[in-house]
Amino acid sequence: MGVSAALARYAGRRAHVLLAEVPGNWELRALVERRMFARGWCQAMSPADADILAVCGHPGPEFAGNVDLIWDQMPGPRVRVEVRDAGSVDSVLARAAAELLDTESQRRDAATRCATVEPHADDSGSSESHTGQQDSHHGGMDHGDMDHGGMDHGDMDHGGMDHGGMDMAPAGIALAEGADDRDGLEMDVLQMFLGPVLAYWPSGLVLKCCLHGDVLADAEARVLDAGFDSGRPVLPAQRAAPEVAARECDHITNLLALAGWSSAARHAREIRDLLLEEPSPTDRAQPLLEKLQRKLQRSWVLRWSLRDLARLSDADVEQHRLPTTLAGDTYDRLLAHVGNALALLSNQLENNAFGADADDITTALPDLVRGLEMASARLVVASLGVDIAPAESGSRG
Amino acid sequence: MADGTTMVSSVWALAAAALLGALGLYAAVVDGALTARSSGAAANGATTPLVETARLLRQRRRTTVAADTLLWRVGGGGLIAVALLMITVVPLGHWTLFDLDVGVAWFNAMDVMVWALVWLVGWGPNSVHSLVGGYRFLAHGLGYELPLMFALVAPAIAAQSLRVGTVAAAQHGLWFAVWMPVAFLGYCLGVVAFSVWGPFSPALGTDIAGGVAAELSGVDRLVFQAGRYLLLSAGAAFAVPMFLGGGAGPLLPEWVWVLVKTVVVLTVLVWLRRRVPAWRPDKFMEVGWMALLPAVVVQDLVVAIVAVWRG
Numbered sequence: 060m061g062v063s064a065a066l067a068r069y070a071g072r073r074a075h076v077l078l079a080e081v082p083g084n085w086e087l088r089a090l091v092e093r094r095m096f097a098r099g100w101c102q103a104m105s106p107a108d109a110d111i112l113a114v115c116g117h118p119g120p121e122f123a124g125n126v127d128l129i130w131d132q133m134p135g136p137r138v139r140v141e142v143r144d145a146g147s148v149d150s151v152l153a154r155a156a157a158e159l160l161d162t163e164s165q166r167r168d169a170a171t172r173c174a175t176v177e178p179h180a181d182d183s184g185s186s187e188s189h190t191g192q193q194d195s196h197h198g199g200m201d202h203g204d205m206d207h208g209g210m211d212h213g214d215m216d217h218g219g220m221d222h223g224g225m226d227m228a229p230a231g232i233a234l235a236e237g238a239d240d241r242d243g244l245e246m247d248v249l250q251m252f253l254g255p256v257l258a259y260w261p262s263g264l265v266l267k268c269c270l271h272g273d274v275l276a277d278a279e280a281r282v283l284d285a286g287f288d289s290g291r292p293v294l295p296a297q298r299a300a301p302e303v304a305a306r307e308c309d310h311i312t313n314l315l316a317l318a319g320w321s322s323a324a325r326h327a328r329e330i331r332d333l334l335l336e337e338p339s340p341t342d343r344a345q346p347l348l349e350k351l352q353r354k355l356q357r358s359w360v361l362r363w364s365l366r367d368l369a370r371l372s373d374a375d376v377e378q379h380r381l382p383t384t385l386a387g388d389t390y391d392r393l394l395a396h397v398g399n400a401l402a403l404l405s406n407q408l409e410n411n412a413f414g415a416d417a418d419d420i421t422t423a424l425p426d427l428v429r430g431l432e433m434a435s436a437r438l439v440v441a442s443l444g445v446d447i448a449p450a451e452s453g454s455r456g
Numbered sequence: 457m458a459d460g461t462t463m464v465s466s467v468w469a470l471a472a473a474a475l476l477g478a479l480g481l482y483a484a485v486v487d488g489a490l491t492a493r494s495s496g497a498a499a500n501g502a503t504t505p506l507v508e509t510a511r512l513l514r515q516r517r518r519t520t521v522a523a524d525t526l527l528w529r530v531g532g533g534g535l536i537a538v539a540l541l542m543i544t545v546v547p548l549g550h551w552t553l554f555d556l557d558v559g560v561a562w563f564n565a566m567d568v569m570v571w572a573l574v575w576l577v578g579w580g581p582n583s584v585h586s587l588v589g590g591y592r593f594l595a596h597g598l599g600y601e602l603p604l605m606f607a608l609v610a611p612a613i614a615a616q617s618l619r620v621g622t623v624a625a626a627q628h629g630l631w632f633a634v635w636m637p638v639a640f641l642g643y644c645l646g647v648v649a650f651s652v653w654g655p656f657s658p659a660l661g662t663d664i665a666g667g668v669a670a671e672l673s674g675v676d677r678l679v680f681q682a683g684r685y686l687l688l689s690a691g692a693a694f695a696v697p698m699f700l701g702g703g704a705g706p707l708l709p710e711w712v713w714v715l716v717k718t719v720v721v722l723t724v725l726v727w728l729r730r731r732v733p734a735w736r737p738d739k740f741m742e743v744g745w746m747a748l749l750p751a752v753v754v755q756d757l758v759v760a761i762v763a764v765w766r767g
Contacts, residue, residue: 063514070511073504104666105585107518107673110511134518134673169516251584258662273588317663319655319734322494360655361733433588434736437663 067136067160074100074159077109077133079126079256081116082263082283082447085309086302086335087145088115093332094148098156104258106132111155114141119284122255122263129256135172136165240271241430248276253437255283259313260437261445266424273433280421282447300403301341305334307400308348310444314393317437318364326351341404348404352397365390369427369439379423380416385443392442417447461547461621463555469544472553475715476543479689479722480682481505486726494730508681515674520581528580532676534573535683542566542690547621549703549710559620560612563694564605570650570687571597574659574668577680581671589667593659595737596649599744600656604646606752610639610759611698620694624702633699635762638755640699642748647691647725651684654729658737692722 076095080088091113092102103109106129114126118141130139138158140151158164235247253266263284269277308331315324330347334340355361368389371379376386384395420443427443428436484505492501519525545552545559556562571594578590612618614636615626623632633640649656652668660667672680696702696717703710705717735743 066510066514069507070514073507073511075511104662105670107671108666108669108677110515132518134516136514136516249584257665270584273591315733317661319658319661320732322730323733325494358733360735364733364736364739432738434592434658434661434663 063162067162071156071160072099074098074110074156075103075108076100076111076113077103077106077129077256078258079112079114079118079122079129080262081114081118081122082255084116085262085306085446087142087148088262089305089309089331089335090145090148091115091142091152092328093336094152098152102258107134109133110137110159112137112139113151113155114139117141117143121284125255125283131172135169136162137168238271238276240276241274246271259316259441261440261447263447264421264440264445266428266440268433268436270433275428275431275433275436278425278428278436280424282417282421300406301334301344304344304400304403305331306446307396307403307444308334310441311351311393311396311400314389314396314438314441317434317441318361320358320361323351323354323358323361326354345401345404348397348401352394352401355394355397361393362390365393365438365442368435369431369442371427379426380419381423381443389438389442392444396442396444417445420445461552461555462550464551464553466553468551469540469553472543472548473540475548476539476686476689476693479693479718480539480685482719483685483688483722483726486723487729490727490730509678512674512678515677517674517676518671520583520671522582524580524582527576529676531573531576531578531580532672532680532683534576535570536679536686538566538569538573539683539686539690542687543693545620546690546693546714547624547697547702548714549712551711552621555619555621558618560608560618560623560698563620564608567604567646567650567691568601571601573683574652577672578659578668583671585664585666585670586668588664589659589661589670592661592664592667592737593652596656596659596735596740599737599741599748600646600649603642603744603748603752604649606749606756607639607642607646608698610636610752610756613756613759613763616763620697621702624697624704627701627704631699631701633695636699636755636759638751639759640695642752642755643695643699644721644725645748647688647695648728651688651691653684653688653725655732655735656740658734661734688725689718689722692725693718695721 074095076091078088078091095101095113100111106112110133112126112130112133118126126139130137136159138155140155142148142151235249237245238248240246249270251268251270253268254260254264255262263282265281265283267279267281268275308327312324312327312331315327326347330344330351333344333347337343366388370388371381371386373383373386376383384399385392387395424440424443427439431439485502488501488504490501492504542563544554545556545562547555554562574593575590578586578588578593580586611623611626611632614632615623617623617626648654652659658667660669664670669677669680693714696714700717700721703713705713708716
């Protein structure tokens, strides 16, 4: 056995998987997570870190475009798979593992590409076909890095080509323009997109950010593939309480992971998996959830980190037409999610009190994150528990 | 010198590097095992670092558009170099590679280099998330560096020397960690911070897609991660002569004691990682300047008074 084959076998034991969740497929994504962790694999944070790109669900046209861009940025050996339904998860992952180990085909794949992802010269028109990670370089064309050459660049979306003729675009990257930041100092302005494929980010949501340094001077939210008919059956309005509670636990996991508390995030994820997996999970999940609640309440570091972030008064909540449970600061919202999940499990709630409408959230989001730095903005978005439901195919006939 | 450290031939630098590598590997193994145990993963976590190494060796290197490749690579490789330079002044029992009369300042200079190196790794790929990560590290640096410097001052005042061997020898019977706990704590925080470890890892945050490491792949990522583990190990090793009595201990030879103490400190630092949420740089700045720095300076004052009174 050759060295490369041995290396491959060894390396394949811990594949890093970049999850691209098509809106409305969070349960499928949760299942993929569960199965890949069971294989000893882990989640990738960026395309550079990924071996396997797993698309969960049936992507719409815009989403598929994003996935292609991410695929271009993966270093290789790389495998791309699409998980359509819960039944095929294991077989798809097994196939991905086998492909990853196939050194010959990986070599062939590598031979067909160059090391650097060139900006797509003809990418115009797809102004928002970017993901959080990839903008960073792929998006070279839409926005250079703010420091790029110290020069500045148009904050228009496709700067690369629009400005290409001005000879002010090194490596195809347009230069940034300046604007006054929140303290009145002139700063370079950088356009970037958060989402749709970004770990711990609500799938399907794209936040177009206007950055001063890492401060969001302005933002614009939209939902990807809005109105795309994924062909999924319309979900019943009333969902089983454990399922809704599991969704809450997923939101809690995201927020804790972003807060950099991996052990607590894992705790929340285990509760979520329990709720999804077991036939009657309530009895076992409840004490675990209460334990998590105590853990979160006791942690002063967490409180100190999340306090006063995007505090919403009752009036704000009403003005943005958000559910009243979202009032308070990010720490309050975290605990409210836990409380909500607990209430759901003990049947005190008929349905999800957090069921905010995706449209209301996208309308309110820019106001909530404006002026925050990126870390805080991510925490705030996670605390809102955004759930972009798939387009209702029923309403479209 | 009373402390009796002898400088060994520079050939031993290779052995020191191997030793540091072993410590770094140990830290990675412990971290992998702890992660696997707490998540109940099927795989044996202790092999994680080896599997990851194999994986990264097999992965292609990758560049980005208009990357500053030279500085990017300098940043990653520099971390390993700095860790190696740090341990040149750490005596292993009697032996030291570099018996510098300002060894403490040397260590401090090396840890300040980490500022530039981590930032360069963030700057290199010409990527938003990486650069945000790089600046987050600098923001943390503003919070941790001064407390770390003043923490290093305390043992030097007590020993009335900046020579590491002399500082170790000055602790006959009573470790500096015992009677200057605040300085010890400040030092340990500094080590965790310059290794971009645990609560000081927002520079590598999940919220910015891996931050400084967002665009690293293949051998570049391997070098960067190895650098972090080596820095953590070097920091743990330097704590031994500074605060934990150097090679002092019963029965075993001195060099064994140094290693045992290093391993214990390293294990605690690795174990603590998952216990606490990340400290956001903007929030930590407040703690660093309002609480930690005054506390460490008061510690220095107390140590100075004791030193004068002892005469």
